[in-house]
Amino acid sequence: MxxxxxxxxxxxxxxxxxxxxxxxxxxxxxxxxxxxxxxxxxxxxxxxxxxxxxxxxxxxxxxxxxxxxxxxxxxxxxxxxxxxxxxxxxxxxxxxxxxxxxxxxxxxxxxxxxxxxxxxxxxxxxxxxxxxxxxxxxxxxxxxxxxxxxxxxxxxxxxxxxGIGAAVTAAFLLLAYFILSASLRPIKTLQSGAQAIASGNYHTRIDVKRRDEIGLLSADFNAMADAVESSIAELKEQNARKQQFINDLSHEMKTPVTSLLLNSETLVTRTVTEEDRQRALVRIHEQAKWIERLSQKLMQLVLLQGEIELVPSPVRPLLDAVSETVQDSLARSQITLTVACGEQTVPMDFDLLRSALVNLIENAIKASEPGSTVELIAEDHAIVVRDHGRGIPKDEIARITEPFYMVDRSRSKRLGGSGLGLALVQRIVDAHRAVLSIESEAGRGSSFFIRFSDTV
Amino acid sequence: MKNRILVVEDDAAIAEAIGLNLMLSEYDYRIIDDGAEAARCLEKDHSFDLALLDVMLPNLDGFALMEHMERYGIPVLYLTAKGDLSSKITGLRLGAEDYIVKPFEMLELLVRIEKILARTGKLNAVLRYHDLTVDVSKRTVQKAGEQVRLQPLEFDLLVKLLRFKNCTLTRERLLNEIWGFDFVGGTRTVDIHVAHLRRKLGPDLNIVAVMKLGYRLED
Structure with a gap:
C-alpha cells in the first residue's frame, strides 16, 4: 500500500x-x-x-x-x-x-x-x-x-x-489529502531523480528547496549524485585512457609484426640469393629486438602500477650509476656527458630513478648532434638533464609524455624509439611524488627537471 | 614488359621485404618512404601500373596522396595498420582498388596485386619462361615455337605457377584458386596435374615439390 x-x-x-x-x-x-x-x-x-x-x-x-x-x-x-x-x-x-x-x-x-x-x-x-x-x-x-x-x-x-461526524471526517480527509500530496511531492521528485540516476543520467540533480527532513534528504541525495557522477566520470576517463593505450599499443605492434611476418614468409616460401637472405635475416633480427625493447618498457610500465618504497639516499651514487650505464651510447654518438652534483639526499627507489634518468639521457643523445654535450645536474632537490640539440616544438611539449607520442615518428623509429620512454619517466617521477617539467626551445635544446618535494 | 609498382611505405624493413618479393615475382618497383616526396616524384616519373600506399606517412598521408595517383591514373592499394572500418571506407571511397590491413601475408598481397592488374587490364598477357611462351588471352602455349596442347585446368595451373614464380603455392591454395572452393576432390588432383605438366612440357619446367607445403616454379 x-x-x-x-x-x-x-x-x-x-x-x-x-x-x-x-x-x-x-x-x-x-x-x-x-x-x-x-x-x-x-x-x-x-x-x-x-x-x-x-x-x-x-x-x-x-x-x-x-x-x-x-x-x-x-x-x-x-x-x-x-x-x-x-x-x-x-x-x-x-x-x-x-x-x-x-x-x-x-x-x-x-x-x-x-x-x-x-x-x-x-x-x-x-x-x-x-x-x-x-x-x-x-x-x-x-x-x-x-x-x-x-x-x-x-x-x-x-x-x-x-451525519456531522461523517462530514467532518470527509472534510478532514480532503484537507489531509491535499496537505499530504503537497508534502509528499518532493518524495516523488526524489524518486524520479533516483530512477534517472539508476538509468545512467548521472548529471540529474533534485531541485527541492525546503528546510525540513525532505529538504535535507534532497541535499544528501544531490551530494550522493555528485559523488557518483564524479567517480563515474573518473572511471570513464580511466577507461578511455586505457582503451587509447591499448589501441596505440596494438597499432604500434602491427608494424614490427608485419615486418617479421613478411620477411620470414619470404625466407620460407621463396628462393632468394644468399645476399637477400642475409638482409632479410638482419631485418628480422632488428624487428625482434625492437619488439623486445617495447615489451620490456611495457613490463616496466605495468610493474609501476603498484606502490614503490622510497628510501632517502644520496644522489651522487645514483648519478655515477647513470653515467656508467650510458657510456656506450655516449661513445657511439660521440657525445660528452658532464655531471655536476652537490651533496644531497632525496627519497628514491634507486633502480627506478636510474632507469628514468637513463631514459632522459638517451633521449637527449638522440636529440643531439655528434660532438655536443649533455649535462646531468643535481641541485637543490632537483635533478636536471639538459641537452643542446634539436629541441621540442612548443605545442608538442605537453604531449610528449603520452604513451607512443613521437614528435618525429620516422626519425624516432630509425633511432630505435618505442614511444614509451617519456611515459615511463613520467610514471617513475609520479611514483616518487616528484614533478617532471620540461623547458625547451626549438633548435637550442631541452631541459628536463625532476623536482622532489622538500621533505627528506 | 614488366609491370611497374610504386611502394610508398615509411618502415624500411617492410618496404624492403615487399621490394624483394616484387622483384622475385618479376615486377619492377620503386620505394619511397615519405608522402610529400612521393607526390613530388610523381611529377617526373609516373609510369606506374599500381601504387601500394601506407596510410600513415610522414609529411603527406596516404589518403592525401590519392589525388596525385588519380591525376596519372594509377590504381591504388592501401597497406595500413589502421584496421578500423571508417578508415577502410575512407580509403575505398577515395577510389582505392583495394585495402589490406597489417599484418598481412606476402602471398595475399601478391594475389591482390595480380587481381588489380588483371582488372585494370595492365597484367601482362604474355608470360615467358625459358623457351615457353604462354599467351593468357589466347590460352595458347608454345614450346620453342611449337604449339603444346594443354587441358584447361592444366593451363590454369601453369599460368598460376608462372605468375607466382619462385613462390611456394600450397596445394590448398591451388585447389581453391583453380578448381574452386566447392571442388570435392582431394589434394592428389594437384599432384596429378603437376605430373601432366611435367610430362607435356619436359624437364625444363623446374617445378619443385616443397615438403608438406606444395609446389614452386623456379627459374
Whole structure:
C-alpha cells in the first residue's frame, strides 16, 4: 500500500473514532439531562395528583366501598389518564397497557415517591408511585409517563451526529489529502531523480528547496549524485585512457609484426640469393629486438602500477650509476656527458630513478648532434638533464609524455624509439611524488627537471 | 614488359621485404618512404601500373596522396595498420582498388596485386619462361615455337605457377584458386596435374615439390 493511502486511512480511522466517542459522550449527557428533566416534571405532576387524592380525604366509612372510592378519587384528580391504581397487585385503574408496579424502585426516604425508568415493548417510560392508605388497605398510585418522544429526539440527534461526524471526517480527509500530496511531492521528485540516476543520467540533480527532513534528504541525495557522477566520470576517463593505450599499443605492434611476418614468409616460401637472405635475416633480427625493447618498457610500465618504497639516499651514487650505464651510447654518438652534483639526499627507489634518468639521457643523445654535450645536474632537490640539440616544438611539449607520442615518428623509429620512454619517466617521477617539467626551445635544446618535494 | 609498382611505405624493413618479393615475382618497383616526396616524384616519373600506399606517412598521408595517383591514373592499394572500418571506407571511397590491413601475408598481397592488374587490364598477357611462351588471352602455349596442347585446368595451373614464380603455392591454395572452393576432390588432383605438366612440357619446367607445403616454379 502506498504511504499516502496508509497515512490517510489511519488518520481517517482515528478521526472517525474520535468523532464517534465525542458524539456518544454528548448523547449520553443529553440523555441524562433530559431524563432528569422528564423525571422532575413527572414527579411534580404526580405530587399534585397525589396531594389531590390525599386532600379529598376519607369520606366513606365502609371498607367494602374503599376500592370504588379510591378509584373515584383518582379518576377525579387525573386529567391525563396516565395514572394507575392497584391494590395487592391487582389494578383498579390501568390505561397504560402494562403493569407498572414491578418497576417502582423505593426512594431513599420512605416518604419519597418511588420511581424509575423502564422500557416496555421497546418504549421508554418513566414510572413514579406512592402508597395511599384507605382504612387499613394500602393502595399504590402510579404515574406512567410515555417518554418515546425523548427517545425519538435522541435517535434523530444521534443520526445528526453521525451525519456531522461523517462530514467532518470527509472534510478532514480532503484537507489531509491535499496537505499530504503537497508534502509528499518532493518524495516523488526524489524518486524520479533516483530512477534517472539508476538509468545512467548521472548529471540529474533534485531541485527541492525546503528546510525540513525532505529538504535535507534532497541535499544528501544531490551530494550522493555528485559523488557518483564524479567517480563515474573518473572511471570513464580511466577507461578511455586505457582503451587509447591499448589501441596505440596494438597499432604500434602491427608494424614490427608485419615486418617479421613478411620477411620470414619470404625466407620460407621463396628462393632468394644468399645476399637477400642475409638482409632479410638482419631485418628480422632488428624487428625482434625492437619488439623486445617495447615489451620490456611495457613490463616496466605495468610493474609501476603498484606502490614503490622510497628510501632517502644520496644522489651522487645514483648519478655515477647513470653515467656508467650510458657510456656506450655516449661513445657511439660521440657525445660528452658532464655531471655536476652537490651533496644531497632525496627519497628514491634507486633502480627506478636510474632507469628514468637513463631514459632522459638517451633521449637527449638522440636529440643531439655528434660532438655536443649533455649535462646531468643535481641541485637543490632537483635533478636536471639538459641537452643542446634539436629541441621540442612548443605545442608538442605537453604531449610528449603520452604513451607512443613521437614528435618525429620516422626519425624516432630509425633511432630505435618505442614511444614509451617519456611515459615511463613520467610514471617513475609520479611514483616518487616528484614533478617532471620540461623547458625547451626549438633548435637550442631541452631541459628536463625532476623536482622532489622538500621533505627528506 | 614488366609491370611497374610504386611502394610508398615509411618502415624500411617492410618496404624492403615487399621490394624483394616484387622483384622475385618479376615486377619492377620503386620505394619511397615519405608522402610529400612521393607526390613530388610523381611529377617526373609516373609510369606506374599500381601504387601500394601506407596510410600513415610522414609529411603527406596516404589518403592525401590519392589525388596525385588519380591525376596519372594509377590504381591504388592501401597497406595500413589502421584496421578500423571508417578508415577502410575512407580509403575505398577515395577510389582505392583495394585495402589490406597489417599484418598481412606476402602471398595475399601478391594475389591482390595480380587481381588489380588483371582488372585494370595492365597484367601482362604474355608470360615467358625459358623457351615457353604462354599467351593468357589466347590460352595458347608454345614450346620453342611449337604449339603444346594443354587441358584447361592444366593451363590454369601453369599460368598460376608462372605468375607466382619462385613462390611456394600450397596445394590448398591451388585447389581453391583453380578448381574452386566447392571442388570435392582431394589434394592428389594437384599432384596429378603437376605430373601432366611435367610430362607435356619436359624437364625444363623446374617445378619443385616443397615438403608438406606444395609446389614452386623456379627459374
Amino acid at each position: 502506498r504511504l499516502k493511502t496508509r497515512i490517510l486511512l489511519f488518520a481517517s480511522i482515528m478521526i472517525a473514532a474520535a468523532v464517534l466517542l465525542c458524539c456518544t459522550l454528548i448523547l449520553k449527557l443529553v440523555r441524562t439531562q433530559m431524563e432528569q428533566d422528564a423525571a422532575e416534571k413527572a414527579t411534580a405532576a404526580f405530587d399534585e395528583v397525589y396531594s389531590d387524592v390525599i386532600r379529598l380525604g376519607n369520606s366513606v366509612d365502609d371498607p367494602a366501598y374503599a376500592d370504588t372510592y379510591m378509584a373515584y378519587k383518582v379518576r377525579k384528580a387525573d386529567k391525563t389518564g396516565t395514572y394507575t391504581l392497584s391494590y395487592k397487585g391487582s389494578y383498579l385503574i390501568n390505561n397504560v397497557g402494562f403493569s407498572p408496579e414491578p418497576y417502582l424502585i423505593p426512594g431513599e426516604e420512605s416518604t419519597d415517591p418511588m420511581q424509575s425508568f423502564c422500557r416496555v415493548f421497546g418504549t421508554l417510560y418513566h414510572v413514579t408511585g406512592q402508597t395511599v392508605y384507605c382504612f387499613d388497605r394500602s393502595y399504590v398510585l402510579t404515574k406512567v409517563t410515555d417518554l418515546s418522544g425523548l427517545d425519538d429526539y435522541l435517535k434523530s440527534l444521534a443520526w445528526r451526529c453521525v
